[in-house]
Amino acid sequence: MSCEGSQQENRASAVGRADGAAALDGPRLRADADAGRVDAAAERPLVDLFAEARSVQCDDRLATGGWLRLAAPAKVNLHLEVGAADHRGFHHVDTVLHALALHDVLSMRLRPAKPGAGLQLAVSARGRGDVQAPDVPGSQNIAHRAVETLARLLGRTHDELIELVIDKHVPAQAGLGGGSSDAAAALVGAARLWGIDPECPEVMEAARQLGSDVPFFLVGGAALFTGRGERLVRALRPRRGIVALVKPAGGVPTAQAYRAFDRLAAAGGGAPAPAGGLLQRAVGAEEVPLFNSLAPASEQVLPELAEVRAWIGAQPGVREALLCGSGACTFAVCDSSEACLRLVGQAKARGWWARATSFAPLRAAVVG
Ligand SMILES: C[C@@](CO)(OP(=O)(O)O)[C@H](O)COP(=O)(O)OP(=O)(O)OC[C@H]1O[C@@H](n2ccc(N)nc2=O)[C@H](O)[C@@H]1O
Ligand SMILES: Nc1ncnc2c1ncn2[C@@H]1O[C@H](COP(=O)(O)OP(=O)(O)O)[C@@H](O)[C@H]1O
Structure with missing residues (x-):
C-alpha cells in the first residue's frame, strides 16, 4: 500500500478515534473521555490527537510486519505542591497532572528468539522534527527498563x-x-503482546518502580496523585483548553530542581501554596488553581526560565501560564487558537522550542 493510500485510510480512522476517544481510555475513564470528545471536535484544526501516530504509519520500515502502535501523551502539572524529603530523598508531593494531545509514538512487535536466549530487547529512539532523540543508548532507555521490569514481576x-x-x-x-509516558506505553504494549490484561497489578507495580510520574500515564486524563507522586488519589474530569508550550534550549534535570528546592526551603524561600482544601474538593481540572512549588527552584537551575515566564506573561491572549513540573518547558493556556499559534511563532523566532497543543483525555494506550 502506498504511503498516500495509508495516510488517507489512517486519516479516516483518526477522526473515528477522536470521536471515540473513550475506546482508547478504557472503562474507568469513559466519563472523562466523553468530556474530552467535545474538545476534540471543537479544536480539530489545532488539535489532531493522532497526527504523530499517523505519520509514523507512513514510515516504510514500520508500515508492515505486525507492529503495534501506541501513543504516549505528554503531561503538565496543573498543581504541584512539594513538601519534605523522606529518608530516600524523595519529596512528598500533592499534584494534579493533566495529559496533553502532544504525544510520542511507540511501535512494538514480538518475534521468536533462539532457544535459551530468554527475553531479548531491541530498543531505539529517534527525534522527530525539532525534537531530539534522548541522550541515552537504547539499552538505557526507560522503555527498555519498563519491559524488563514487567517481565521480572511476571516471572x-x-x-x-x-x-x-x-x-x-x-x-x-x-x-x-516524555520518558515516563514512554515507559507506561511500553508496559501497556508489552502486556498486549504477551496477552496480559494491562490493568493487572504487575503493570501498575512496574510503573511505580520505574518512576514517580509513570503511574499517572496508566491513568491519564486529569488526576490527583500523592506520596512521591506515584499514588493515585482520584481521577478528575479533564479540562478544555488550548495550550502553548515554550522551552528554551537548556533542560532541567529533575533531581537538580528538587535539590534547589531544598536549598531555597532551608533559606526560608519559596511561595506558599494557595489556600488548602481546593485540591481535595476539586471535581473538574478547571477548578484546580495553577501552582508549582518547584518553579522558583528551577529558575535558579536555568535562569532563562524567568525570561520565558516574563515574556509569556506579556503576550496577548494568554490566560494563565506555569512551569511544567521541574521544567524547562512553560505552558500557557490561551484564549484562542490564533493567540496560541501567534505565541508559538514568536517564541520560535526567539530561538525557543514551541508547540501548539491542548489538554486531552488521553493515557498511554494502543492506537493501532
Ligand atoms: C517533578 C515531577 C512532577 O511531575 O516530574 P517532571 O516535571 O520532572 O517530569 C515529578 O515529581 C518527578 O517525577 P519523575 O520524573 O518520575 O522522577 P523520578 O524518576 O521518580 O525521580 C527523579 C529524581 O527526582 C527527585 N524526586 C522525584 C520525585 C519526588 N517526589 N521527589 C524527588 O525528590 C529525586 O532526586 C529522584 O531521584
Ligand atoms: N524514552 C525516553 N525519552 C526521553 N528521555 C529518556 C527516555 N529514556 C530515558 N531518558 C532519559 O531521561 C531523562 C529525562 O527525560 P524526560 O522524562 O523526558 O524528562 P522530564 O523529567 O523533564 O519529563 C532524559 O534526559 C534522558 O536522559
Missing part, C-alpha cells in the same frame, strides 16, 4: 525478541514527562 522467561521504536515528539528534560 516471564520465554525466548522472545521485543523490538521497540520510539518516535520522540516530546522534548526531554522539559517537565512534560
